[in-house]
Amino acid sequence: MSLILILEQSLNGLQFGLMLFLLAAGLTLVFGIMDMINLAHGSLYMMGAFLAATLVQATGSFALGVLLSIPATAAVGMLLEVSVLRTLYARDHLSQVLATFALILIINELVRMIWGSDMPLSAPAALAGPVQLLPGMPYSSYRLLIIGVGLAVAVLLYFVVAKTRIGMLVRAGASNREMAMAMGVDIRRLFTLVFGFGAALCAIAGAMLGPILAVQVGMGENILILAFVVIVIGGIGSIRGALVGSILVGMVDTMGRAFIPAILREFISPAFAGAIGPALASILIYLIMAGVLVWRPQGLFPARG
Amino acid sequence: MRRVLPLCVLLLAIAFPLAMQAIDQAYYVTMASRILIYGLAATSLNLILGYGGMISFGHAAFVGAGAYAASVMIVEGMTSAWIGWPLAMAVSALLALAIGAISLRTRGVYFIMITLAFAQMIYYLTVSMKAYGGDEGLTLTQRATLGFGLDPHLDLRDDITFYYVVLAILTAALFFVSRLVNARFGRVLQAIRENEPRMEAIGYPTLRYKLIAFVLAGALGGLAGALLAGQNNYVNPGMLHWTESGKLMIMVILGGVGHLYGGVFGAIGLLGLEELLANHKIAWLAALYPNYQQHSLLGVGLAMLAVVLYAPQGIAGIFRRKNHG
Amino acid sequence: MAEALLRVQALEKRFGGVVATDGVTLEVARGEIHALIGPNGAGKTTLIAQLSGSLAPDAGRIVFDGADITAMPQHDRVRAGLSRSYQITSIFRKFSVRDNLSLAVQARSGSSLAFWRPVAAETALADEAARIAAQVGLGERLDAAAGSLAHAEQRSLEVGLALATNAKLLLLDEPMAGMGPDESQRMIALIQGLRGAVTVLLVEHDMDAVFRLADRISVLVNGAVVATGTPAEIRADAEVRRAYLGDEVPA
Secondary structure (H helix, E strand, O other): OOHHHHHHHHHHHHHHHHHHHHHHHHHHHHHHHHOOOOOOHHHHHHHHHHHHHHHHHHHOOHHHHHHHHHHHHHHHHHHHHHHOHHHHOOOOHHHHHHHHHHHHHHHHHHHHHHHOOEEOOOOOHHHOOEEEEEOOEEEEHHHHHHHHHHHHHHHHHHHHHHHOHHHHHHHHHHHOHHHHHHOOOOHHHHHHHHHHHHHHHHHHHHHHHHHHHOEEOOHHHHHHHHHHHHHHHHOOOOHHHHHHHHHHHHHHHHHHHHHHHHHHHOOOOHHHHHHHHHHHHHHHHHHHHHHHHHHOOOOOOOOOO | OOOHHHHHHHHHHHHHHHHHHHOOOOHHHHHHHHHHHHHHHHHHHHHHHHHOOOOOOOHHHHHHHHHHHHHHHHHOOOOEHHHHHHHHHHHHHHHHHHHHHHHOOOOHHHHHHHHHHHHHHHHHHHHHOHHHOHHHOEEOOOOOEOOOOOOHHHOOOOHHHHHHHHHHHHHHHHHHHHHHHHEHHHHHHHHHHHHHHHHHHOOOOHHHHHHHHHHHHHHHHHHHHHHHHHHHOEEOHHHHOHHHHHHHHHHHHHHOOOOOOHHHHHHHHHHHHHHHHHHOOOHHHHHHOOOHHHHHHHHHHHHHHHHHHHOOOHHHHHHHHHHOO | OOOEEEEEEEEEEEEOOEEEEEEEEEEEEOOOEEEEEOOOOOOHHHHHHHHHOOOOOOEEEEEEOOEEOOOOOHHHHHHHOEEEEOOOOOOOOOOEHHHHHHHHHHHOOOOOOOOOOEHHHOHHHHHHHHHHHHHOOOHHHOOOEHHHOOHHHHHHHHHHHHHHOOOOEEEEEOOOOOOOHHHHHHHHHHHHHHOOOOEEEEEOOOHHHHHHHOOEEEEEEOOEEEEEEOHHHHHHOHHHHHHHHHHHOOO
16 A cells, blocks of 8 residues: 555545535535525536536537536526425425435436436546656546646635625525525525526536546436535535535545555455445445534534524 | 225225236236335335334335345245244344434434435445345345245245235234324324424423334334345345435325325325336327337426425325315 | 422523523422513523423533432433423424323323324323313313414413423423413412422513512523512512512512
């Protein structure tokens, strides 16, 4: 287990964590402000990936395709919010869970009908080769791009939420919705905008991760659960919590998958280690979430006072 | 009237396979068995979700655990249903005890998330069980046996016999649940759902009652799982995926939350709809979109959405409204 | 003086920067009706919540009937004989009045881990529920759904639920809130009827009721007890007059 391998996996973990943050940020805002559990958030991520793949093919340019997929997905998201999701704000959590679960099925099938079960999306040729980060440590330049994009969006998000007026409205809504409404904020428009923004973030994540994880129907469900785990750990409604939680989950998931089987092999038979190792890595994340729920249920950085 | 109707339905259910045999449509018997088994699974969820108000998003884990326990027994040579099925219930009950003891200390959305998380953990565990099929699942060479040995007609390999056994078990379970919800325990459970803090304030240790209900529901779910494994002669980790938990929840709400037959109605409704869309061509739909049957999940999703948005009381709710004019 | 049934020692509770309970020390003698008064925001309900067990204090001790119950969970305190009614009505709205009260009776009548026998067949529970309903003036409303009752009737049911637990010490949190004069008189008579049999810690704003009912009064201001004494002593206390009573002191 060389240092290089550890560094490499850490970077992979950071990369995955940052993309997870894009999903978690949108999810935590929707949950924190609108008090709505939206299981279809993963479907927006999937839509972003499919739209990006289509637009990349249509325009012939990776950058252009990805960039265009962002407003396209945001539009889809806002349409969804105005038509169906708006009626769920007043409903109880069970109804929200079931209705958005139904939406997952619907959107999955619609995507399958329009595009088929999967679509090709590859990293741009210019980034196909590795970059020498350290002597003896090549690292995929595309993954470096992802890290760069993720950090840029995180900084942008911080700027918007902490320094702009609309960010202040969002934070006010997250910590006390009734008060924000009483102070005259047009809450319906704010909700739609927040939702569209969340969808845009999903699109970035979906488009960027597409070349690595494959663009296919059902890609949203697995990452959705991780996103929920992140916001529970980080604290519902808290962007800072989403960032810390995502990096934590991304790292634990990636490093766990990479190293737990190897560590186990020191103690038990290779066959058994190979079988139970990946399972343990996955289970570890849920154990952390379960622990947080029991000992600090409001999360690491609770948004609500 | 209220007692006569279920009895009539039961008689119809008993006559059903014989009728199917007569018109040479034995396939429907296996389909009916499947619906009844899911009816049992949904009923077990209805106990904690409908009557108890506990939104457990990981119930498929208990169904799946029961399925795996029963299957492992058969694979290891222990083919008697008298051992395999109670064991499946015990395994699921223990699992429910462990998961419930931790999860029930949380409320609201956190409870939903933590039950989901635990179910996912069990799911990954079954994927890792390479000895029992891992990701691809486990195919069973035979169904469990009732082992009487005397009368060949009690052989569960016969689909019609299996149907009757499933029907008997479901009927017994529904009877047990009907007694339970009207007994002291059932009233406490429903009162906890109504106003848990006040229940604590009049002297009930609410966590204890919720946990017991959770374990009972887990055990019943495990039994459904064992039957499901027998029905298909197959188990795979997919049975524990959270989307399966979602389907069970939809069945409960479709059938009628907190209604005795809600689970059964929901199973009939959802599985019937799936079957209808997948296997029976509807002319005008086909004209609209020729391949629609490959996308039956779209129809299922739309139906689910419609129920949640416009008929949250479910099928049983329609009856209730009729009764009250 | 009769010995203390409830002894509260230096109880403290903080919510972030806000001190809700600031070293409350209080004694309630067995058999007395002890009123707790104070301006809005003084922390009366927070104190009741800590005494009943739904809120854990940050510091201090609560001794009930000789036993330290500071760490005891709420349902065990009820079993030990300490229960409360709520300022904001908290009843079982979908259940009938009879079933509401019967539930409370059931909690103290044997195990509820019964899965078979229909509870409707237990006439003993229903009879006891009817008795308590009559006591709080709801004898004619046994079959009504609790949610369909008028506000004052719901308040009566609220107190009835607490009574049904057969407590030694009842913490009544503004039982007369929102009641008209007739219902208030009835509630006053009810509480008076409890004197001697049940010890009562009564939180109330209705000064008329307080001065008629109370054997002793404690005044809570900003989370601390500033005075304890007989109604006459409290009426005469200059500091209390300044802080709270103002012109509200009855002649």
